[in-house]
Amino acid sequence: MELILGNLEFSTWSLRPWLVLKRCGADFTITEIPLYGGDWKERLAEVSPSGKVPLLKVDGETIWDSLSISVWAAERYPDAKLWPADAHARWLARSVTCEMHSGFAALRTDCSMGPDAEGVIHTMVGPDRAPQPTDEAVAADVRRLVQIFREMRARFGAGKPYLFGEWSIPDAFFTPVATRFRHYQMDLAAHGDDGTAQAYCDALLDQPDFHEWVRQATAAR
Numbered sequence: 001m002e003l004i005l006g007n008l009e010f011s012t013w014s015l016r017p018w019l020v021l022k023r024c025g026a027d028f029t030i031t032e033i034p035l036y037g038g039d040w041k042e043r044l045a046e047v048s049p050s051g052k053v054p055l056l057k058v059d060g061e062t063i064w065d066s067l068s069i070s071v072w073a074a075e076r077y078p079d080a081k082l083w084p085a086d087a088h089a090r091w092l093a094r095s096v097t098c099e100m101h102s103g104f105a106a107l108r109t110d111c112s113m114g115p116d117a118e119g120v121i122h123t124m125v126g127p128d129r130a131p132q133p134t135d136e137a138v139a140a141d142v143r144r145l146v147q148i149f150r151e152m153r154a155r156f157g158a159g160k161p162y163l164f165g166e167w168s169i170p171d172a173f174f175t176p177v178a179t180r181f182r183h184y185q186m187d188l189a190a191h192g193d194d195g196t197a198q199a200y201c202d203a204l205l206d207q208p209d210f211h212e213w214v215r216q217a218t219a220a221r
């Protein structure tokens with residue numbers, strides 16, 4: 001099984017299925033296609049039906065899109081309990097995962113990862129930091145994320161560090177959010193946080209698999 005990814009330092013979409021497959025204990029190799037340099041478009045076009053990463057090559061198929069790969073993993077590795085066991089928690093876990101997957105355009109644009117227009121590379125893994133954006137659309141996205149984190153943690157997270165208690169697919173999708181908040185020095189208290197959202201983001205960044213991603217990303221530099 002081969003997971004094809006973008007740059008480990010900044011490909012936020014790539015991090016998600018990698019965390020999910022790690023959680024499953026899956027035996028997989030990774031191939032990194034560095035984006036935005038050399039013949040990257042051609043290399044992507046050769047392997048990717050959508051022209052994007054991540055992709056999973058398994059059982060003679062190429063599965064594309066981070067959510068699709070995660071859903072495949074939940075099917076293939078039921079023992080990994082990638083969705084919460086409780087039905088209500090599971091319905092909402094899917095809702096917040098899909099909201100993350102399809103929304104938060106302002107945050108993605110104004111808190112982008114990778115090279116910006118000035119050629120500065122913003123990373124998920126380095127000590128580099130950037131100023132918090134002042135745009136109201138970004139603030140609205142952050143307020144909504146804080147609301148999701150507070151509500152789900154209050155309803156389902158009791159006694160455990162992750163959004164629905166035990167680690168599940170939403171945590172993979174929100175780990176890149178935590179890296180953006182850290183990199184762009186987001187003041188969550190100013191966006192409605194009572195400390196719950198910050199503690200949750202800290203837990204995501206302290207998760208052992210994320211530490212391994214950081215090690216691999218920084219070793220590859």
Ligand SMILES: N[C@@H](CCC(=O)N[C@@H](CS)C(=O)NCC(=O)O)C(=O)O
Pocket residue numbers: 006010011012013014035051052053054064065066067
């Ligand atoms: N919805 C897709 C988004 C994938 C995506 O946008 N990947 C970026 C890398 S992080 C990419 O391949 N960009 C290359 C391009 O847009 O040409 C997913 O969840 O996998």
